[in-house]
Amino acid sequence: MRLALVVGGLVLAVLLGFGLGRLNPPPTTPVGAAPATGDHTHAPGTGAHSHGGATVDQGTTADAAGLSVSAAGYTLTPSAVEFPVGRAGELRFQIRDQQRRAVTRFAVVHDRPMHLIVVRRDLTGYQHLHPTMAADGTWSVPLTLAQPGVWRAYADFTVVADDGRQTATILGVDLTAPGGYAPRPLPAPATATTVDGFTVSYAGSPKAGESVPLRFQVRADGAAAPLEPYLGAHGHLVALREGDLGYLHVHPQTGRDGDAVTFWLTAPGPGGYRMFLDFQVGGVVRTAAFTVTVP
Numbered sequence: 001m002r003l004a005l006v007v008g009g010l011v012l013a014v015l016l017g018f019g020l021g022r023l024n025p026p027p028t029t030p031v032g033a034a035p036a037t038g039d040h041t042h043a044p045g046t047g048a049h050s051h052g053g054a055t056v057d058q059g060t061t062a063d064a065a066g067l068s069v070s071a072a073g074y075t076l077t078p079s080a081v082e083f084p085v086g087r088a089g090e091l092r093f094q095i096r097d098q099q100r101r102a103v104t105r106f107a108v109v110h111d112r113p114m115h116l117i118v119v120r121r122d123l124t125g126y127q128h129l130h131p132t133m134a135a136d137g138t139w140s141v142p143l144t145l146a147q148p149g150v151w152r153a154y155a156d157f158t159v160v161a162d163d164g165r166q167t168a169t170i171l172g173v174d175l176t177a178p179g180g181y182a183p184r185p186l187p188a189p190a191t192a193t194t195v196d197g198f199t200v201s202y203a204g205s206p207k208a209g210e211s212v213p214l215r216f217q218v219r220a221d222g223a224a225a226p227l228e229p230y231l232g233a234h235g236h237l238v239a240l241r242e243g244d245l246g247y248l249h250v251h252p253q254t255g256r257d258g259d260a261v262t263f264w265l266t267a268p269g270p271g272g273y274r275m276f277l278d279f280q281v282g283g284v285v286r287t288a289a290f291t292v293t294v295p
């Protein structure tokens with residue numbers, strides 16, 4: 001009986017290891033291969049490609065990220081996940097390694113060592129925050145969950161290990177704001193929207209399993225808005241999948257494309273997605289959101 005349990009456990013461990021290995025292809029990058037001070041590092045599941053040119057090789061894998069609190073040997077550990085609705089609070093968390101030690105070395109990617117995305121599970125209430133780290137590796141950021149429900153928080157970061165290797169990871173955890181949850185349906189697909197008097201539109205059609213360029217334009221009073229650099233580019237795009245809130249890999253194209261900003265988006269499969277474009281004009285960051293259906 002005991003032997004059977006041990007054997008069963010081993011089989012389970014092997015199966016789990018295989019499954020995790022499939023979900024998370026080797027994410028580490030040797031030093032020098034992908035400088036973190038560049039426009040980005042490649043997250044797990046993305047292939048090599050170049051920006052600004054015609055050659056883009058994203059390979060065949062295009063998995064969504066952020067579906068797990070633990071991946072690539074790192075675990076997102078929040079100190080509390082419940083927030084009273086509408087009250088200013090603070091989210092505190094650590095990124096721990098396999099020895100359960102808090103990680104303290106992070107590479108600066110897109111101008112910040114840590115990006116935190118928070119959105120309610122119906123994809124409303126999007127927030128893009130930048131926590132600050134204490135010396136012991138505890139990150140903290142002011143956070144208000146304005147409406148009741150379950151919210152998803154994604155930590156997007158690149159760890160620098162003792163040997164200098166860098167691991168880009170996106171981990172996700174649910175936060176709760178107790179109360180009556182009235183989920184809103186996803187808005188209809190559209191390629192243009194307005195926010196604070198700015199008209200934001202994009203051209204391009206995301207395809208499943210393929211890296212596709214999306215050209216975004218921001219206009220005000222009939223003219224191109226003077227976009228300011230934000231997070232190392234002229235905008236920042238996050239795309240989330242309806243249904244499981246998978247976090248998509250998006251790479252900004254370096255340099256301007258006329259008065260447009262171009263991002264390369266890889267949709268892992270057909271379905272509904274919500275894209276959030278952060279852009280800065282006059283020192284103010286605004287977010288334009290688009291629903292897109294990938295056939």
Ligand SMILES: [Cu+2]
Nearest residue numbers: 112115116129
């Ligand atoms: Cu950020």
